[in-house]
Amino acid sequence: MGRRMDPSPAVAAADAYRRALRTAASVAAYAVLARSMARELLPDELRATARWGASKLSARLGWRRGELRTLVVRSHAGRSSAGIVSDDNLLYDAARTYLASRLDPPPPDMPRLGLTVSKAKDDDGGGVDGWKTRLFIEPGDFTTDVFDGVEFTWRSVPLPDGEKKKNAGAGSAGGDRDYFLELSFDAEHTATALERYVPFVMESAKETKRRERGLKICMNEGKMWYIINHHHPATFDTLAMDSDLKSSIIADLDLFTRRKDHYRRIGKAWKRGYLLYGPPGTGKSTLVAAMANHLRYNIHDLDLSHSGSNLTLQWLLLSIQNRSILVIEDIDCCCDAVTREGRHLQVTLSGLLNLIDGLWSASGDERIIVFTTNYKERLDAALLRPGRMDMHIYMGYCGWDGTPSRRSPTTTS
């Protein structure tokens, strides 16, 4: 007679649940049991899918699985004792940006949407650079979003008339503040909402704003940066370059932007250096423009012959904002050179490198420095030593068939 094997704990649990399900008297009891069963028997991914399916089903059947929790997201972060509205609520603006990107293209089940067309202002609020459209939920309406298998409902709620007055003039969004947002979800997912979904909304909005940002190119004269709009059409798609090399540069840039915590952890300034070298006219400046367009970073094109002393240079470097590319072209000949007026430059290469590694690195985040040269072999050893420029990229002429010549990039750190 064969020996009966003991069932595994999972099989035993499944049998016990099946028996209980058969005898469950009510729909509510069935739902509670099914949820416990899923929690114990399903792997994480399946559980998320099951949760999503269950929430869809419950929405269709009109019954709620659990208690509904609603977070109220107002346009301002609080109110002083005098009743005056205080700082902007960053989540409110981020949620509007995030929802606008989710509503474009408009979902078929939302026949009515709000639309605004506004001037696309440059970052510094200065010049106007075209216009942008934005879709949003009309007051009284709602939209749902599924994140990690959990359903989140965003509802736009009009402010009571009395509150509208108090809000008038607060912050930059004007009439947008005549309503607030409600974020509702099953109360059991409160931790997911606060710890994962809200940060996700904030990050997504940040990314959208980054993509919409108008770019600048800044050129120096004395202590000043002169700023013009940057509309260079070059992108990685238009750049003629070996495809593997191109992909490795894009991957390197993308990794850099995501590694804030990594740089903090290892105690290094969040910056990355690229040395572009190769004959004249092979696309080094074009590559810088493509990098700026890809990252949505401003370019600071530093001409050392216009920067005077180390002190002026220090001033210039310190006034560069985060998310910028600092470019110094023809680095082989711009230090220790002579200006057009015949004066010797007071900037030395070691002074420049010290400033970049020291003060400049300590004064900001997420910055890229690019040196270009036609003659890598003429460069000072201090510039080529490992860790100084993180990636050395050769830009060569195209071959007869139009394929660019290639050398593997060298990564020095």
Ligand SMILES: Nc1ncnc2c1ncn2[C@@H]1O[C@H](COP(=O)(O)OP(=O)(O)OP(=O)(O)O)[C@@H](O)[C@H]1O
């Ligand atoms: N690889 C390339 N892909 C696309 N366009 C290119 C490429 N190389 C050169 N060009 C075009 O040739 C012109 C000169 O290119 P660019 O100024 O970028 O070269 P460079 O290497 O920076 O030159 P220099 O060393 O003299 O500064 C630009 O108009 C650019 O559009």
